[in-house]
Amino acid sequence: MKIDQWLKSNSFHHSNFWDVKQLVADKEKQNLKISLCIPTLNEEKTIGKEIVIFRSELMTRYPLIDEIAVVDSGSTDKTMEVAANFGADTYFSGDILPEEGFKRGKGENLWKAIHQLNGDIIVYVDADITNIHPRFVTGLVAPLIYQPETKYVKAFYERPLAFSQGIRPSGGGRVTEILTRPLFSLFFPELTALMQPLSGEYAVRREVLEEIAFPIGYGVEISHLIDVYTRWGLNAFAQTDLDKRVHRNQATRDLGKMAFGILQSFLNRTQQLGMVEVKSEVSKILRQFQVNGEIIEQNEISIIEEERPPMKTIQGYRDKFGL
Amino acid sequence: MSKSKESLSELEQRVRSCQDILLANMVMMSEMPAPTFHEEDRVRFLLDRFREAGLDFISDDEVNNGIGFLPGPDGAPTVAIAAHLDTVFDVTDSHALSLGNERIHGIGIGDNSLGAAVLASLPHLIQALEIPLNVNIWFMGVSRSLGRGNLGGLRFLLDNGTQKFDQAICIEGAPLGRLNFSSLAMMRGEIEIAVPDQYDFSKFGVMGAIVHMNDVINRILEIPRPSRPQTSVVFGSLHGGNSFHELARTCTLRFEVRSESDEVAGMIESRIGDIIEEVRSRSGVEISLNKIAHRSHGGLRFEHPLVQSCQDVMQELEVEPKIGPSMSELAAFIARDIPAVTLGISNGHLINTKDEEMEIEPIYKGITQVLGVLMSMNAEGDSQ
Numbered sequence: 191m192k193i194d195q196w197l198k199s200n201s202f203h204h205s206n207f208w209d210v211k212q213l214v215a216d217k218e219k220q221n222l223k224i225s226l227c228i229p230t231l232n233e234e235k236t237i238g239k240e241i242v243i244f245r246s247e248l249m250t251r252y253p254l255i256d257e258i259a260v261v262d263s264g265s266t267d268k269t270m271e272v273a274a275n276f277g278a279d280t281y282f283s284g285d286i287l288p289e290e291g292f293k294r295g296k297g298e299n300l301w302k303a304i305h306q307l308n309g310d311i312i313v314y315v316d317a318d319i320t321n322i323h324p325r326f327v328t329g330l331v332a333p334l335i336y337q338p339e340t341k342y343v344k345a346f347y348e349r350p351l352a353f354s355q356g357i358r359p360s361g362g363g364r365v366t367e368i369l370t371r372p373l374f375s376l377f378f379p380e381l382t383a384l385m386q387p388l389s390g391e392y393a394v395r396r397e398v399l400e401e402i403a404f405p406i407g408y409g410v411e412i413s414h415l416i417d418v419y420t421r422w423g424l425n426a427f428a429q430t431d432l433d434k435r436v437h438r439n440q441a442t443r444d445l446g447k448m449a450f451g452i453l454q455s456f457l458n459r460t461q462q463l464g465m466v467e468v469k470s471e472v473s474k475i476l477r478q479f480q481v482n483g484e485i486i487e488q489n490e491i492s493i494i495e496e497e498r499p500p501m502k503t504i505q506g507y508r509d510k511f512g513l
Numbered sequence: 514m515s516k517s518k519e520s521l522s523e524l525e526q527r528v529r530s531c532q533d534i535l536l537a538n539m540v541m542m543s544e545m546p547a548p549t550f551h552e553e554d555r556v557r558f559l560l561d562r563f564r565e566a567g568l569d570f571i572s573d574d575e576v577n578n579g580i581g582f583l584p585g586p587d588g589a590p591t592v593a594i595a596a597h598l599d600t601v602f603d604v605t606d607s608h609a610l611s612l613g614n615e616r617i618h619g620i621g622i623g624d625n626s627l628g629a630a631v632l633a634s635l636p637h638l639i640q641a642l643e644i645p646l647n648v649n650i651w652f653m654g655v656s657r658s659l660g661r662g663n664l665g666g667l668r669f670l671l672d673n674g675t676q677k678f679d680q681a682i683c684i685e686g687a688p689l690g691r692l693n694f695s696s697l698a699m700m701r702g703e704i705e706i707a708v709p710d711q712y713d714f715s716k717f718g719v720m721g722a723i724v725h726m727n728d729v730i731n732r733i734l735e736i737p738r739p740s741r742p743q744t745s746v747v748f749g750s751l752h753g754g755n756s757f758h759e760l761a762r763t764c765t766l767r768f769e770v771r772s773e774s775d776e777v778a779g780m781i782e783s784r785i786g787d788i789i790e791e792v793r794s795r796s797g798v799e800i801s802l803n804k805i806a807h808r809s810h811g812g813l814r815f816e817h818p819l820v821q822s823c824q825d826v827m828q829e830l831e832v833e834p835k836i837g838p839s840m841s842e843l844a845a846f847i848a849r850d851i852p853a854v855t856l857g858i859s860n861g862h863l864i865n866t867k868d869e870e871m872e873i874e875p876i877y878k879g880i881t882q883v884l885g886v887l888m889s890m891n892a893e894g895d896s897q
Contacts, residue, residue, distance in 0.1 A: 234613070235611045236611065238611070238612030238613060238614075239536075239540045239610060239611070239612040242532075242533060242536040242537050242540060242612060243537045243540055243541065245533045245537070246533035246534050246536070246537030246538075247537060249533075250533050250534060251534070251565070268613075268614065271614065272612075272613060272614055275614050276532075276533075276536075276612070277533065320607075320609035321544060321609065322540075323541070436609065
């Protein structure tokens with residue numbers, strides 16, 4: 191099966207790329223520019239150390255990254271102030287391509303970053319990682335630098351969840367295992383080889399990013415994978431083991447919202463590809479229930495997975511990059 | 514004088530320009546758990562930094578010390594800069610650190626992740642900022658300092674290494690202005706009481722281990738302590754029993770005797786031994802005293818050139834000296850007649866608690882202070 195071959199050739203461990211000096215040399219030989227984008231919403235506790243570590247290790251010591259940008263959805267805490275204080279370029283997502291309007295969501299920030307940042311490669315790293323380390327960037331950009339045919343590199347890891355009593359050794363990726371991988375197994379078996387398809391850390395070539403649409407919410411990662419896969423095939427992907435990623439635990443109810451958004455995006459894509467047919471309009475309301483005393487209460491949560499078109503179709507972007 | 518003040522102020526600004534390197538080292542060092550006897554990860558990180566800075570003779574040893582050498586001019590005196598790498602926190606504690614605009618929050622940051630991070634950063638700073646030095650420097654990340662470690666890493670280095678040191682600077686995270694140049698006599702001990710399985714409660718009364726330990730504590734407090742030389746007994750932790758309703762069968766007390774006199778410390782240690790014998794014979798419980806660590810009293814005189822030079826640098830940087838004795842690495846140097854001081858880097862709060870935090874802004878002054886002291890050492894060296 192193709193998966194076995196791909197796992198051998200396109201799956202890495204970050205320690206394969208320990209030689210950052212060599213990485214920088216190869217990057218410079220190819221005249222590549224690399225941008226780091228950190229999408230944020232109220233991340234004042236973790237953003238400072240992410241910026242400091244990436245600046246110190248991957249700009250000052252080894253010039254692997256050419257710019258570090260925080261693209262924010264409207265934090266009400268000191269996220270932007272802290273990020274700017276430690277040397278990041280900070281942008282409110284609504285100020286980028288203002289003529290396109292502003293939608294609140296992580297996918298929106300990722301999409302706007304394509305216009306704002308200048309790199310040939312953009313690395314996206316979430317802001318809530320408490321054990322941040324340079325490997326979160328080096329491990330992702332290295333396959334793009336060393337393998338010209340690779341276009342999209344995903345992170346995977348053990349995912350210990352932080353608890354008040356310490357650290358639990360496993361337990362992350364619940365939505366992956368009970369929703370995403372079963373869906374991929376049904377419709378895109380080769381994509382099951384991606385260990386953590388929903389991870390928020392990935393590095394992508396601009397030539398790919400500008401060609402794909404961006405759901406603004408939970409569905410952005412799964413849509414990317416399907417779009418890149420159907421257009422460029424499994425070999426466009428690589429994945430790198432970044433060891434541990436310590437992050438906030440999410441309540442099961444929040445994972446329910448995430449799964450609802452992912453399902454919407456998945457259905458959209460599979461309909462567009464003619465793989466499934468949904469004969470009536472599906473509801474955009476997620477219903478969750480809770481028992482309050484003797485009364486069962488219903489929570490109706492509206493989750494609409496809006497989508498941004500490929501950046502290449504946006505005039506402002508075409509003007510900036512001379513397309 | 515005003516020129517040199519301006520010079521140190523300028524240096525502080527240049528140190529500040531290396532903020533990324535300093536803070537990143539601090540974050541990465543702090544987030545590596547390093548309970549005493551398990552400092553391996555920090556040593557590896559430290560040696561990588563030494564390697565990147567091009568130090569000579571980079572090595573670790575069988576007790577997990579990490580060292581590197583920056584040569585000075587021929588005939589220059591040799592200085593050891595030491596920071597302990599271990600912390601009081603366990604591997605299972607969350608070592609995640611949070612970096613705000615003004616403060617850093619995270620366990621172990623003040624004692625002594627910040628000191629260790631400064632040690633990791635100094636070789637880079639000295640070279641990047643082109644600090645003019647007339648000394649050879651051994652950078653020493655030492656293991657096994659705290660608690661039961663009993664300065665084991667540094668003692669091992671000093672007993673087994675071939676290096677000769679003319680002077681030493683020990684770096685601690687907090688507080689800025691800390692200036693230690695003498696070591697107190699100290700005995701750190703652990704008293705354990707265990708009620709035997711066959712204990713005859715009818716003969717000795719219905720008392721568990723906690724009550725017997727209470728008796729021991731009261732008796733220790735009754736030992737007369739002179740106001741001069743200053744002497745104190747510190748009870749650091751007490752643990753006994755497991756429930757509400759059953760008599761505690763075990764109880765453990767950790768304590769420390771400190772004195773400006775070896776003789777007085779020895780006298781108190783001897784009295785504690787007597788108390789334990791007496792409680793044992795009177796109560797029938799098993800009771801033991803385990804001596805964990807020991808230091809001798811000693812140190813430099815206030816007029817010593819190294820102490821004076823530290824004070825001059827602090828004055829130039831407008832840092833208020835906080836002079837007092839110490840029981841840190843300083844003691845191991847002084848015990849071997851190596852003139853040594855301990856300097857602090859920044860101001861800390863709730864040190865060695867889970868809410869520990871350090872101020873960021875003073876760090877630059879704290880590092881400039883260390884560089885200033887190094888720059889003040891001339892080729893003739895200072896002798897004790």
